[in-house]
Amino acid sequence: MSSEMTPLFGAVPAGHRSGFVAIIGKPNVGKSTLLNAWVGLKIAAVSPKPQTTRNRLLGILTQPDAQIIFIDTPGIHQPRSKLGDFMVNTALKALREADVVLFLVDGSEPPSKADAAIAGYCSEVQAPVILVLNKADLASRPDNYQAYMALGSWHSSAVISALKGIGCAELLQSVTQLLPLGPRFYPEEQTTDQQERFIAAELVREQALRQLEQEVPHSIAVVVDEYKERENGDIFISATILCEKDSHKGIIIGKGGAKLKQIGKQARFELEKLVQARVYLELWVKVRANWREDEHILRDLGYVMPAEE
Ligand SMILES: Nc1nc2c(ncn2[C@@H]2O[C@H](COP(=O)(O)OP(=O)(O)OP(=O)(O)O)[C@@H](O)[C@H]2O)c(=O)[nH]1
Ligand SMILES: [Mg+2]
Structure with missing residues (x-):
């Protein structure tokens, strides 16, 4: 690099x-x-x-x-x-x-x-x-x-x-x-190469990993469909949790939506700390069978090496 x-x-x-x-x-x-x-x-x-x-x-x-x-x-x-x-x-x-x-x-x-x-x-x-x-x-x-x-x-x-x-x-x-001598690669205020929407998706996935058990957490991916800053500075995020089976979808949503609500609450808490603003987070759950083997979905999710693009 x-x-x-x-x-x-x-x-x-x-x-x-x-x-x-x-x-x-x-x-x-x-x-x-x-x-x-x-x-x-x-x-x-x-x-x-x-x-x-x-x-x-x-x-x-x-x-x-x-x-x-x-x-x-x-x-x-x-x-x-x-x-x-x-x-x-x-x-x-x-x-x-x-x-x-x-x-x-x-x-x-x-x-x-x-x-x-x-x-x-x-x-x-x-x-x-x-x-x-x-x-x-x-x-x-x-x-x-x-x-x-x-x-x-x-x-x-x-x-x-x-x-x-x-x-x-x-x-x-x-x-x-041990680093080579030379000027900066990035502006001094920049802390990552990732967009806020990527980090938002990751923090939702983190909570799913923390709050789900067995094979369910590893079979999910998170897509941020919408990330908008409102005029008053609040952030509105709509994200979809992809999973591989209907039974997993039920587990992620939980009884009366309790599990999904808990995942959303914790993710919102983490996001608010990061962006220093009030965050509204809307979560959806969709089944995409076998997505971890599906090249098209992997590509959409950004899980492909740059050389293959
Ligand atoms: N006790 C202890 N736990 C730690 C320490 N560093 C990390 N952990 C815990 O180890 C677990 C894994 O931490 P991660 O930072 O996600 O590990 P990782 O190497 O990035 O894992 P992958 O992304 O799965 O490769 C978490 O529960 C952390 O809290 C440490 O210094 N001490
Ligand atoms: Mg890690």
Whole structure:
């Protein structure tokens, strides 16, 4: 990415650094939590369920002497659908394009086969790779650290808690020092490359992930059909939750609409914090059988690699 993109926003002091930092790892290790913590805003969906993130998303942190552009990526896993293929390819592409790679692992657990496989991908890139053991706030076995270190040869390592903010500032400093010298890529006030409507869809999906169980949450997608700012500053959003089966639709709506209402209420709460305005959120539920294998629907949802477009 750094080689393809020319920095645009010049006039910065000598010694200014700017570049892309990919956050890579298996699902559920805390990649999106870390990006949100560094940017200081909830722009990426976070949930206790694996495979929350599906797209690449940039979080942009502008400081007087550096612009650090974090790339949040889907967790690398063994894909079982076309959607899964897209997610893994998206993560691997970010890994290849970054100036610095953070290989994030859950330090409270020993390495799994998935961690070993990702360590293998990391060994193929030119960029410096920092091994980051997250979830340091949880109890862990002392030999986990050595076991992760042994998975590859790392530029350096860090132990952090993205949730509690432990070690994050120190890690940010070391990451910044590894970025190339150069002016900013984005205006200083910009915090992400995504539109508000994408984040709105993600925050609705986040609540669905948090509030639904078993296979239902992973079989949904969210489309924002309308996103309007009214004259008084209020935001009106109409969104559709797609699911794969009639039975899932019933579960998402819940008894007397209770579940859907709860998803909407929590999503609206998160959105209002982000946009700093009153939000009206209207939610619909539709069945689209087998959409995770349907190229047309995947394309409409933005789940296709740019090269395939
Ligand atoms: N205890 C603890 N939990 C954390 C920490 N960081 C993240 N979590 C939790 O781990 C879960 C997964 O966090 P995410 O940020 O969604 O993880 P992810 O790596 O982006 O997951 P995918 O998008 O599915 O690949 C959530 O429940 C977070 O609250 C941490 O430092 N400590
Ligand atoms: Mg994520």
